[in-house]
Amino acid sequence: MERWPGAEKPYGINATGIGLRHPHVQEILETRPPIPWFEALTDNYLNPGSLLAAQLDAVSDAYPVALHGVGMSLGSVDPLDRAYLTKVKALAARIKTPWISEHLSFTSVNGLYSHDLLPLPFTQEAVDHLVDRIKQVQDFFGEAILVENATAYLRFSSSEMSEVEFLQQILERADCGLLLDLTNLYINSVNHGENVQDLLLGIPLGRIRQIHLAGHEHKPGFLLDAHNNKVADPVWALYSQIRAMGVVAPALIEWDSDIPALSVLRNQAERANQITVDPILTAGSL
Amino acid sequence: MNLATHQANLLALLLPGQRELSDFPHATAPGGAAIGLGVQIYRNNVFHAHLNALREIYPILLNIVGEHYFSQLARDYLHRHPSNSPDLNHYGGRFPAYLTQLHNERSELEGLPYCGDLCRLEWLWHRAYFADQSLPFDYQKLQTITEGEMPDIQFVLASHVGLIRSRWPILAIWEANKNRLETGAVTATEEEDLLMIDRRDYKPTIHRLSSSQWQLLQQIDSRTTLATILASPPPDRIEYPAENQPDIQGLLAIAIDNGWVSGFRLPK
Known part of the structure; x- marks a missing residue:
């Protein structure tokens, strides 16, 4: 598919990017740190008249900014929200985004929005539905999107396949990219007693276009996808493994709560870069 | 259970005061636990997404009534007025009218006859910030x-x-x-x-x-x-x-x- 008009910047986005968060924007604009690319949360910038949007415009003048959304509700049985998609498309064109990503989940049904990423059963009906919706979105954007494997705190007996089979079918049939969130993969495996290696080895590597790395939190009886601390060692180990398997997609450090200084995120990104360069050696030192 | 029923039942389970766990008899939570734990995680996520949106829009009311009561108001408001927009910045527009009505119903708001108008001011401030x-x-x-x-x-x-x-x-x-x-x-x-x-x-x-x-x-x-x-x-x-x-x-x-x-x- 075509790229966004005018999106032919020299991106240099093979190195690790950082999630763009409001507390860091001023520093980024004033000091222009050597960060290869950012990922912005689409839903925060849909109103083009706001200060936030103006700041994003300024950041995107200097850096590539990918868009990562939560509001598309790809898995919902409601009709796609064309007004929302129109806003996303306009934003993407304005900042010349290299790609758009969304989650394999649903956030709304019957016109009501949860504003959380809710889990789908791994059924053929859900696969067929998601494939159709992703194709509609890609047709509307004129561009392939990336879909992210989501954290799920519930598993359903109505599921007819594993999470990996679910992903495989969707990626191939919708002809879209995968934003592989290794933290989500790890959390799901621990929370539901699943073998993370089965998950990792079953993923179609050629579909991976981006990798997410985030911190999680230990809660009584489960791991929470909290995005509020450093990436944990088991997730770094998965990252080393996926790099050793030859995956070249860029990674991104996500941090959404208790946001620390930008330097902390840059250190996390640097660690990812070291693993990217030499995954076997670095994995051994973890 | 087809996809539409799955989604309707799950969302209803997560919004305050709607459904019971028995609507999802065949689901498991982390560690193979009963569905209650997973539902509680999602209920918490859903509520805090809405609570935080209201906290951002209505900081003056929050300062006046305090965290605890504001949280109670947010839960009741979510029950009565669930979000109908993918844009969380649009959530909370009916909060001033809700408070005006609540002032007539709740004795603890007797000392705050201005709360509806104050929130209207806060909403317009929020709306101005995000306006085109x-x-x-x-x-x-x-x-x-x-x-x-x-x-x-x-x-x-x-x-x-x-x-x-x-x-x-x-x-x-x-x-x-x-x-x-x-x-x-x-x-x-x-x-x-x-x-x-x-x-x-x-x-x-x-x-x-x-x-x-x-x-x-x-x-x-x-x-x-x-x-x-x-x-x-x-x-x-x-x-x-x-x-x-x-x-x-x-x-x-x-x-x-x-x-x-x-x-x-x-x-x-």
Whole structure:
């Protein structure tokens, strides 16, 4: 598919990017740190008249900014929200985004929005539905999107396949990219007693276009996808493994709560870069 | 259970006070636990997403009623008014009306008769922050209007401009709480607070209006024609000596120059 008009910047986005968060924007604009690319949360910038949007415009003048959304509700049985998609498309064109990503989940049904990423059963009906919706979105954007494997705190007996089979079918049939969130993969495996290696080895590597790395939190009886601390060692180990398997997609450090200084995120990104360069050696030192 | 039923049942389970766990008999949570744990995680996520949105929009009310009561209000509001937009910035628009109604129902809000109006002010501030940029007023287009058409034109307020009137001193309450000062006992004012929310350099600002300014902007907001505006008697409130009544055309020019009026339309 075509790229966004005018999106032919020299991106240099093979190195690790950082999630763009409001507390860091001023520093980024004033000091222009050597960060290869950012990922912005689409839903925060849909109103083009706001200060936030103006700041994003300024950041995107200097850096590539990918868009990562939560509001598309790809898995919902409601009709796609064309007004929302129109806003996303306009934003993407304005900042010349290299790609758009969304989650394999649903956030709304019957016109009501949860504003959380809710889990789908791994059924053929859900696969067929998601494939159709992703194709509609890609047709509307004129561009392939990336879909992210989501954290799920519930598993359903109505599921007819594993999470990996679910992903495989969707990626191939919708002809879209995968934003592989290794933290989500790890959390799901621990929370539901699943073998993370089965998950990792079953993923179609050629579909991976981006990798997410985030911190999680230990809660009584489960791991929470909290995005509020450093990436944990088991997730770094998965990252080393996926790099050793030859995956070249860029990674991104996500941090959404208790946001620390930008330097902390840059250190996390640097660690990812070291693993990217030499995954076997670095994995051994973890 | 098909996909539509799955989604409807799950969302209903997560919104406050709707469904019971028995609607999902065949689900498991982390560690193979019963569904309750997983549902609780999602309920918590859903509620806090909405709570945090309201906290961002209504910081002054939060300061007045405190975290605990604000959280109770947020839960009840979510139960009565679940979000119907993918944009969380649109959530909370009915909160002022909800509070006004609640004030009549709840004894603990007896001391806060102004809470609905105060929240209306906070909502307009929030709305101004996220409003689209209005284009500059098109004077050239205005010159194309014929003399015969001119009386029928309706001016248009800029999308960031909001108007609110209250018999409570909501601007003083807003400023005191913003600066973490004690407001003391609040009584109704003899003359209403007439306020306009504007935006300069992306930052919303609140202005106190004269009654003439208020009347003009209110008329524009309600699509009053230019002829009717010019023929309107001055407001009752006496702010100027009779010989110094403000000139409506002059006020209109100021409103356009300041970007409060962004355009006009000619009804068919």
